[in-house]
Amino acid sequence: MKRSLAILAVIAAVAAAGGAGAWHLAQRSRALPAGFAQGNGRIEATQVDVATKAAGRVLDVLAEEGDFVQQGQVVAHMDVAETTAALRTAEAQAAQARQSRDTATHVVEQRKGELDLAAKELERQETLVAKGFATEQKVDQYRTTKLTAAAALAAAQSSLAASESAIRAAEAEVERLTRMVADGTLVAPKSGRVIYRLAEPGEVLAAGGKVLTLIDLSDVYMTIFLPAADAGRIGIGAAARLLLEPLPDRAIPAAVSFVSARAQFTPKQVETQRERDRMMFRVKLRVARQLVEQHLEQVKTGITGVGYVRLDPAAPWPAWLQSDLVRQAEGADPTNAKEPAKEPAKDAPAK
Structure with missing residues (x-):
């Protein structure tokens, strides 16, 4: 019996590794034409804390981790x-x-x-x-x-x-x-999903004590890192596409909303085909808010994938970066940029 379970565990591990390998193999087999750049990243969203304005005792908490709450929804009460x-x-x-x-x-x-x-x-x-x-x-x-x-x-x-x-x-x-x-009635400042429940009824919190942490699913983006040669050609609002590991054949439209003005070493969790010691520029690819709002229940953060940026506005997107989501988002403004636009440095990357 133990031997059979061990064999099943090995088979499951091999299958998982094979699935991940197939994903990376598929990405390598898709040749990216000239006029485009790519970088690995993961889906992120802005975190919002629901906190008390004054010190007091928590009366009740009406949301659990994983719950989706609407903006203005009551999520907790303080004893007033x-x-x-x-x-x-x-x-x-x-x-x-x-x-x-x-x-x-x-x-x-x-x-x-x-x-x-x-x-x-x-x-x-x-x-x-x-x-x-x-x-x-x-x-x-x-x-x-x-x-x-x-x-x-x-x-x-x-x-x-x-x-x-x-x-x-x-x-x-x-x-x-x-x-x-x-103020003793705490409401969700944004529509989003609860990722942390930080207080329980009966706890006494200081002023500014956190009760819940939400992720704002209307502000979804992927952060990638590109070398100076590519970052210098990117403009704010440039078209982008995302391919996520769970959906390798369904391109998600996005747009460049931020380009860092300073170079930095590539973080260890980001895999690139360039040398690790090269200086890279952080680029944020934001998904159209209208598109996210139509699929709020399916949006998850932490999912890894690849972001593609069009450097040449005249370059046509390859067929494997087209999808129904791209057609659905046509005419929408995908930037929704909240950060000030900064032009990246065009100098050669420091060694």
């Missing part, structure tokens, strides 16, 4: 009971400040009436003094009454202004706490 209580306190303080404002408004009206009455009484006494029916002492008394009424009005107006400031401060606090309560 204390913040909600503080919000109710702030709302009560705002209401109290409005009541104080109303009281101050009434006092201002009252002080205005008192000042108006004092002014009229003073005017009458001054008239009587001119006719000899009142004394200067009486006039001085009403003049003092008017000044007191004016000071009381000024104090009431200051109290009203203070009440208005208290209302603005209370409303600002209500707005801040309302936002904090809303």
Whole structure:
């Protein structure tokens, strides 16, 4: 029995190696015409973290690793009971400040009436003094009454202004706490697939603590490395094709969205036919967003393949780099470039 299992394991290993060998043999047998360049790479996508804005306890997490979530979908909740209580306190303080404002408004009206009455009484006494029916002492008394009424009005107006400031401060606090309560509900900033679940219910996270990590499947690309002789001829937006190992006969349309301005040594995980010590330029080939969105459920990152770039715009694509996906993407803008375009150095590569 053990011998049979061992034989089956050997057969499976040989089959897997044969499949990989067949893939590489097929790639070597396809001659690339002049005007094109190629490089090996793997499918990548932008990672997006879903994190807390403030420190707190995780109440629940509604997504699992491997789940596909839509933009705006609720994926987790933080415990905001204390913040909600503080919000109710702030709302009560705002209401109290409005009541104080109303009281101050009434006092201002009252002080205005008192000042108006004092002014009229003073005017009458001054008239009587001119006719000899009142004394200067009486006039001085009403003049003092008017000044007191004016000071009381000024104090009431200051109290009203203070009440208005208290209302603005209370409303600002209500707005801040309302936002904090809303931030306790974590939503997916992008449509994508969950690759890491980093927190569980009951855990206490610091501000900025990560709960989930998504990959943005609307931003899918392959990074390849090309020598200076080829990188110097590439323009942003140049047409490209991708052949993936699981789909060796189905070309995927793409476009150059980024060319590094600096050369670097080729990473070890990238196999090229050039010497390892040659300096290479990083080139990003982005798949059309419209095409990716039509096949979101099938998109996977980490898949290896080969990227082909057309250096000569007049060169026709070979037949083995045509497919239904290419025809489907005709008329779409495959760049969707988010990175600033930089012209690659055209100098000879450093040794």
